[in-house]
Amino acid sequence: MEPYLLGVGLYLATGVVSLLVGERAKSGVVLAGALPATLLLVVAAVRVMTGPTARLSIVLGYPIGAASFVLDPLSALFVVVIAVGGLASLVYAGGYLRSYLGTGRTIGSHWFFLVLLVVSMLLVVVIRHAILFLIAWELMSLSSFFLVLFENEKREVQRAALNYLITMHVGLFFLVAAFVLLSLKAGSFDLDRFGRAVGAPESVPLFFLLFLGFGIKAGFIPLHSWLPLAHPAAPSHVSGLMSGVMIKMGIYGILRFILLFGALPAEAGYAVLAVSLLSAVLGVIYAIAQHDLKTLLAYHSVENIGIIGIGIGFGLLGMAYRNEGVALLGFGGALFHMINHSIFKGLLFYGAGAVYLGTHSRMIDRLGGLARRMGITAALFLVGCLAICGLPPFNGFVSEFVLYLGMLHGFGLGNTFATVVSVFSVTALALVGSLAVLCFTKVYGVAFLGSPRSAEAERAHEADWRMLLPMGFLALLCLGLGLFPQTVLPSIARAAAELSGYSAGAAGAFLGTGLASLVSILRVISILFLALLGTVGLLAGVRALLLRRRTVGRTDTWACGYRPVGPRMQYTASSYARPFLELVSPLFKEHGRPTEVRALFPLAAESSTHSEELLDAYVTKPVVNALRAAVKRFTWIQSGNLQQYMLYGLLFLLVTVVWVLGTAR
């Protein structure tokens, strides 16, 4: 525990120091502290993954009382994610914020909140005390709120930040309610006692309450509305950190309470699964409809949270039906995908940030041709795209594969309903995968390939090396985890085993020799991936050999006999996604139909569309509007008339006096 606390302390200290130094020195100060701190944290986490659980107990005054900090295998996984993701974000921020220096904006406390966000997440995963947990949890929300508010002169940013803070507050209150009920049951604020205090019948509603609270942070549909607003509003290092790491804290919370509660009834598993499938499918569908690169990525976070949730759902089913394989593979897949998503989503957001700084635009249809102007960014972004689509040989595939295996084991649950659910989950996940391909071929094809579609894209320039460095590192991780997944599997398996209530030994036995023998499968996949890379290399060699003597001409793109294709004639992102979006149009409320072209030779025609989520269009907005309207209807209460005011008091007095007289004797 000592290196861990030391690391956290060091982090916090650098944050405080960053407040005191000048604008230009901040990034250096923070990085100087963050590097050793990350090292300490990773060391502490690795120690726990391979050795005993670390714990520390302190006693504080009322109302906290005894509080313990525990670093167990589950926490350790998250610690690694936070530490690595945090460091990447901080390095990237060093480059990203450079372009804001000297623009009249004060960066001020931005670094401090960046560090505070990392620190609060580091605390969330080890605290085992209800009140302290909530405090750390809210600090996390607050610090990220201030980070989102960075470009606060923009109206959208203000709206997003407000929405974010309020949504988080609502989430907090679900958690408060759940924690309060649990603490009343347990007679203690110690999270470890919460689990034991809850019996079977009440565990499900309590779990749902917790799921609501944590699910808002994680961004499950329909609790996701803040996500597509906040992520684009925040600067990219923040979006990367929030989407890559912070929303995982919601997952952590859910997993932590699954661990505390032990086996939950199957309904909980089915419910989580249903929400997750919805999130995954709708998340990707909504993503396809987006024009803004970062909004699109935000919806993909919803999708991936859904995928992680599918794993959790299967893990819960496995526990409920006492099927070792399903439980382990479900939780294992969820954890693995959680790690992977933190890597490639960070990479993608950083890439989007590089594009934004390079072109000053995030609208996909205004980009284009960036691959030749921002070569490194383009290459790294491609890695992220492939990884998020779950395509070989990157890490996204491996975790989805583990999830598929878990679902296929779902047939062993010995329950027709579970079987049907498993098959549909497999199908849904496949649908999500193929739609992700649609989405990211759109993004990559339109934004990075082809010719520049606007003057801004024409003037694009490569990003600062401080931004490319963390992106490269994350891309390398994508590839590394994809090629050698078996290396990290034991740590994940340990956490998954703990979650599903098996001893580490039993899980190891299961993974090594049991029906799944996951490690050996992953080894085969690893070999196949190497073969894939080898084949590509080989074919490249063959191609070079074949063309050695031949001419390779360069010409304009073939325009089917018409005049050469100009940049404005390229297929747009909207058109690319159009066929599919028309198919799913019932899921949207469309605004702005294209204007009809009437004349024979129309001079100007304009068409713009904006798709709004059904939830926003038919639930959130009407509710908020109704609330406002309802409030307006009551403003006569405070009319300014003094006599009216006095009447209120007298009437109330009359009612109470009647009450007293009525209940007298």
Place this chain on the structure above:
Amino acid sequence: MIKLVDVVIILFGISLLNVTVSGRLEVSLKILSLQGFLLFVAAVASLPAADLLGLIVVAVETLVFKTAVIPWYLRKVIRENGLYRESEPRISNFYSLVAGSALFLFGLIAAYWAAGSLSPIRPLHFGVSISTILVGIFIILNRKQLISHIVGYIILENGIFLLSLAAASVLPIVVELGIALDIFVGVFIFGLLVKQIRSVFQEQHVDRLTELKG
């Protein structure tokens, strides 16, 4: 057996009815003076014998403040601001009288009820004080001139004073004086504010004071 005090109390109650209908402010002030004096009598009657200090305090409270100083001060305010009549009450004079009588009746019912069930308090005091309090509130709610509100407030206070006479509970003299001082200062500030409002708003209607809302 009818005691002097009871007569005084009933007189006091009847004086209320006059206030509810009088459109002329100066008449209201005269009734206030009268009420102050009646209260003095009632209070002296309920004092234990040979309590000189108590007598002085009561005299200061009722004779000095309620009978003399406050009506005089309010008259001064009225004259300085040129207000003599209540412009238009929300409810016409006739119905005001009906309402006032109803309130008075309600007080008498309360007195009857109090006489029946609640031993330690003086029923007539109790009843009339209740109706006085209600009439005070009624005046405040019914009139629009701020001066009338002050009058209503003083009547309310008179009612409370009478209510405190209903039981033989004794407040320390310090407290009694404090209360009297509070009420006097309160009325004094009311007067000052009315003057200021007059100079800013040109009117002292309560309807003018509705800028602050929402």
Place this chain on the structure above:
Amino acid sequence: MIALLLIVPVVLALLLLVVRSRIASSLFLLGYAFLHLGLSIALVIRNGSFTRYFRADGMSVLFLLLLSAVVLCVSIYTVYYFRDVRGEHTERDYSTAVLYLLLFIDSVNGVLLSTNLGLLWVFLEASTLTSVALVNFERKGSSLEAAWKYIFICSIGISLGFIGIIFISFGSLQTASLFFDDLGRVAGSMNPFWLRLSFPFIVIGFGTKMGLAPVHSWLPDAHSEAPAPISALLSGALLNSALFGILRVLVIMKKAGEGAFAGNLLAIMGFLSLFVSVIFVLGARNYKRMLAYSSIENMGIISIGIGIGGAGIFAALLHMVGHSLSKSSFFLTAGNVDRLAHSRQIADVRGLFRRDRTTAWLWIASLLAISAMPPFVTFLSEFLLVRRLFERGALPAVLFLLLVVTIVFGMTQSVIRMVSGGDEEGDSVGQATAEVGAPRALGPQRSAHLPVLAYLPQLLLLATAAAIGLVVPGPLFALLRRAAAYLGGSP
């Protein structure tokens, strides 16, 4: 000690009638504020009494200490605030304000230290009378209107409260005394009918001053029209003193076995207050009014906590501490905002971050503190309160949470609008985020730095609220526990 506490301000006020200088006023005010703090701490350590009318007991020292904290910070701010308006206000205005301020503080002292219910009432009424001039400091039409409503509604209310006191004396004729000790002694044998009947009058009467719905209506007017430090003092000190009066009676009610009735009544009014503040916080146009409604909300919360009893009482007292500290800070910062923007309309204030970062941060931090966000103490108190509410039943707890969240939504919405944005002319209205060039040059920052005294008090208040937010320090805990135990609650 108590004698010093009570007499010194009167003496100073009389001196001010003669001296009337700016320096003397500041000196007197600050001097007394420090003296107040010192004496409060001394009283915490060793309770004392002064004649039979004044005594410091477990509950009053808690309130007194809180009053000291607020008074000290408000005094520091007052020195800044009135010094800076040379053009608008004369030296004479300033010394008059300080004079009333001293008397006002003294009357609150009186409320907290009286041993007699009647005396408590006298001081409570006196606190209204002494603060009217402060509310009406600017002598505009709107402040006059506010002052009139303030004094009139409060006077009527408090008169109704006196009816309640008389009813209590009807119920306790066997002692014929309104000393708390005597009342407490005979509480068990009091006439329950009169006691019961008295409580609605007490709650309506003192509740008017405390700002409980439905008799809250003067509060938004007075708090928004008063100068910032006065608003802070009204919210941070006056409301508590009215609460104190209710608590004194509540103790008697509890001893007489009427605690459940009293608690229910308080809880109902608490929820009504929450409703009212939801409505007006959401539609707020004037930020000081918004803060005033937030005071109503918090008084409602406290009243609910007191009403539900048990651990709720401790939570309510803790919340009172948190509310006083953070709301004072909020109102003082509103003074800064007013100085910077020359308007109290939310719509007129933009880009505080760019005008004056420190004020913007204080503004946000105060919002967080009042919205029960960690690490501020209000979080802890609301958590404990919700815990107690859930113990009593899920429905009120859920209702409570819903209302509170909605209020936070309303306040946050306005605050974000005020702090963010560029300067008025550089505001990028309606531009799609994705289309705006990334690092836009924003033009030179027009920072208007206020003197240190304009920040220091809020910093002190917020730091205190945060420092006790994680763990309630031992001495404070002891104080709160003692007060809660006195009220029949437990931590």
Place this chain on the structure above:
Amino acid sequence: MPRAEGDRMRAPAIVLHVALTAAVPFLFLGAVGRVKARWAGRRGAPLLQPALDLWKELRKGAVVSRSTSPVFVVAPLVSLASAVVASLVVPGFDHKALVSFPGDFVLFAYLLGLGRFASLIGAMDTGSSFEGMGASREIFFSGLAEPGFFMIAASLAYASGLSSFQELLGGFQRGTPSAYLQEALAASGLFIMLVVEGSRVPVDDPATHLELTMVHEVMVLDNSGPDLAFIQWASALKVYLFASLIAGVILPAHLPLGLSLIVFLALIAAQAIAVGLVESWMARLRLTHVPQFIFLINVGGILLLFLALLGARG
């Protein structure tokens, strides 16, 4: 006993399997062409014509658009490589794949997905509106088809209780009426997959001359020389892989190796004929009707699952 024979015959079987995988894809396309020609009353090109075309393209130079980036060059390589690696997990005539492990069909599908991704962005890289349009349609259709494939595979996995390609095709219980129906459903579902992935009628028409109606062909307008060869090879290989999956569904298990080979080849040939006949009889569907056609895969999958569940009950 069969196991011992299997072990003994393993090495030659592998060689044969690899040889078939290398050669048959082109023969398959050639056969389709022949069938179409015959139906139209022409003699048609030789069976080896596709292979010869490929050979010719490999020896040509290349022309690359100015607007492209390296992605354009790498895409065909990845496309072919992914198809080749995917072929490793597809069981051949003896119900055996070169590599087999639980869930390998997931890898198969995702490898094809990788190939698709590569060819899509390769097409987008040219900046041509035609190729963008083709890419849009391609991903639309195959994106809809993929879940159906998973549903069929998962249902088969449930029916067989196993989860690798070679096991679920080899271990599939045949012989009952219900099983025949299941086979038929799986086979027809996979046949639609073949049509979609291979860009054949009625989803796409490889013989059309109007770019606006093309799907796959229009995506490769700008590819030439070895790049085009790689793409076409990958495409042919994919078609063959689906054909052998369909053959695997129908092919009875535990046949002697020789017989198994003959039946397998016959099934492949039958499919080539079927593809050719469909192309002769049918016109390409309207684009808006294609999704409904593709959704039939899912319908087949659902029915298959239903039958499998009934089987498990009964």
